[in-house]
Amino acid sequence: MKRHSTYFKTLFLSLIILLGTSCKKFLAEDPKRLVAITNYYKTESEAVSAVNAIYAYLNSTSSGSTAGVYHSTFWVMAGLASDEMINEEIFSPANDQIGKFTHGPINSSIQEVWTMHYKAITIANIAIARIPGIQMDAALRTRLVNEARFLRGLLYFNLVRVFGKVPLVLQEIEPLTPEAASVDAIYAQIISDLTAAKDLPLSYDVAQGRGRATSGAAKSILAKVYLTLGKWQECATLCKEVINSNQYALWANFADVFKLSSRGGKEAIFSVGFGDANGAIIFWEVGQFNVRLLPPQLAVEGVENSQGWQPPTQNLYNTFDAADQRRAVTFITRARNPNGIFVNFKPHIQKYWDRVAEPKANGSSNDFPVIRYADVLLMLAEASNELGDATEAHKNINIVRKRARFNGTLDLSTVPDYVGLSKEAFRAAVLKERRMEFVAEGHRWFDLVRTKTLETAVPAAKPGTIPAARHYLFPIPQRELDLNPKLVQNTGY
Numbered sequence: 001m002k003r004h005s006t007y008f009k010t011l012f013l014s015l016i017i018l019l020g021t022s023c024k025k026f027l028a029e030d031p032k033r034l035v036a037i038t039n040y041y042k043t044e045s046e047a048v049s050a051v052n053a054i055y056a057y058l059n060s061t062s063s064g065s066t067a068g069v070y071h072s073t074f075w076v077m078a079g080l081a082s083d084e085m086i087n088e089e090i091f092s093p094a095n096d097q098i099g100k101f102t103h104g105p106i107n108s109s110i111q112e113v114w115t116m117h118y119k120a121i122t123i124a125n126i127a128i129a130r131i132p133g134i135q136m137d138a139a140l141r142t143r144l145v146n147e148a149r150f151l152r153g154l155l156y157f158n159l160v161r162v163f164g165k166v167p168l169v170l171q172e173i174e175p176l177t178p179e180a181a182s183v184d185a186i187y188a189q190i191i192s193d194l195t196a197a198k199d200l201p202l203s204y205d206v207a208q209g210r211g212r213a214t215s216g217a218a219k220s221i222l223a224k225v226y227l228t229l230g231k232w233q234e235c236a237t238l239c240k241e242v243i244n245s246n247q248y249a250l251w252a253n254f255a256d257v258f259k260l261s262s263r264g265g266k267e268a269i270f271s272v273g274f275g276d277a278n279g280a281i282i283f284w285e286v287g288q289f290n291v292r293l294l295p296p297q298l299a300v301e302g303v304e305n306s307q308g309w310q311p312p313t314q315n316l317y318n319t320f321d322a323a324d325q326r327r328a329v330t331f332i333t334r335a336r337n338p339n340g341i342f343v344n345f346k347p348h349i350q351k352y353w354d355r356v357a358e359p360k361a362n363g364s365s366n367d368f369p370v371i372r373y374a375d376v377l378l379m380l381a382e383a384s385n386e387l388g389d390a391t392e393a394h395k396n397i398n399i400v401r402k403r404a405r406f407n408g409t410l411d412l413s414t415v416p417d418y419v420g421l422s423k424e425a426f427r428a429a430v431l432k433e434r435r436m437e438f439v440a441e442g443h444r445w446f447d448l449v450r451t452k453t454l455e456t457a458v459p460a461a462k463p464g465t466i467p468a469a470r471h472y473l474f475p476i477p478q479r480e481l482d483l484n485p486k487l488v489q490n491t492g493y
Helices: 044-059 073-080 093-100 108-133 138-163 183-197 215-228 232-244 254-258 289-293 296-301 314-319 325-330 373-386 390-404 423-437 444-450 454-461 478-483
Strands: 268-272 331-336 342-349 368-372
Touching: 044 108, 044 138, 044 268, 073 093, 073 108, 073 444, 093 108, 108 138, 108 478, 138 183, 138 215, 183 215, 215 232, 215 268, 215 368, 215 373, 215 444, 232 373, 254 325, 268 373, 296 331, 296 342, 314 342, 314 423, 314 454, 325 331, 325 390, 325 423, 368 373, 373 390, 373 423, 390 423, 423 444, 444 454
Parallel strands: none
Antiparallel strands: 268 368, 331 342
């Protein structure tokens, strides 16, 4: 007998949450109701809503008792388990363990990452299985299936990098206790899903809403898959296709990247919307960027609920040249007291805070940038260096550095171009550039693991904290091991 896997026991068995209670900026094509699964997948609008439901699990805490995939836990975990962040959230022993590399199989944050990814994968599997049988516009039907495949590929890419061998659940109905698939099999499926998603549109009409997966998003994530696998030529080829599509560009000023007015703009390849999200595919949740990252000292300026739970390491802050424009945008180190005098404090991360649009910083309506154009340029730089093409490598890393020295009016003499670096020196340079470019964007642990530098980078930023070989993967949550005896714990846990 087959049934839904135990990973999804907490997921409703008879309903798909398609939400729709208060936000006026939902997609017009998204039905605002709960739909019984047995009566569902009959019409075109229901097919659209089925795919929208997958996107919902990327952002919304109302999808259950835990946050959506990109709401808070996933990117915070990637920052804490690296040289990027420390944990000062006193009511979160799970995050404290991750930040100090003392985490084990019983950890609520790690469990949440597992649970929310598999919940979203379940919805994707249902959509992929049922939408092809709906009588509807053929082009739209193909597009929706490919959107679902993009999301499933993205989710499995996260899972395989975090946990290694995991169950490869691809059907609506699965065995109660599935075995874990090999890492090679998981990557093969990821590549298959993302390759199919390359046929998605380059862009969408405004009426269709922002935030949908595009061909550029599929190619960019697939490029990162190949980068992770060390398949440099495949990565470089896809990056060049994204660049040559002329769909994306860098904002001239780094500060513009994180303004609410820039959401869905020229640098955004795939983002997850929160709050009002400016018409994107979202539900009603605000993001936790401001709550988690902004310092409590901002209360004197009227900022509410900034907790400073995950500040950066001092080592990260010190990595930046003082004139690197990314430092001033990324960090905040002082605030005015009631007398108008500046009070200094240790660095905190402010990059997601649009002071003009959200002066009180109650939550955040900013997008989470799953991947943006700067990442494609730096991936191409890294892959080109490994392929021995120093000219292409230096060109692309220097495009990113050029922006870092632009102060809004002119290029400064600091943050100069890299010239004539050896292959080994370039590897270190691009890893450093990624560290400065993508603070709190959920990349750092993955970059350190991919480059096998976790054990050397972390102690330099967190003296006395020394990762072990086991920390190149996270443990399989104990709850999953208890439910499924076929799963095997990762080495060292």
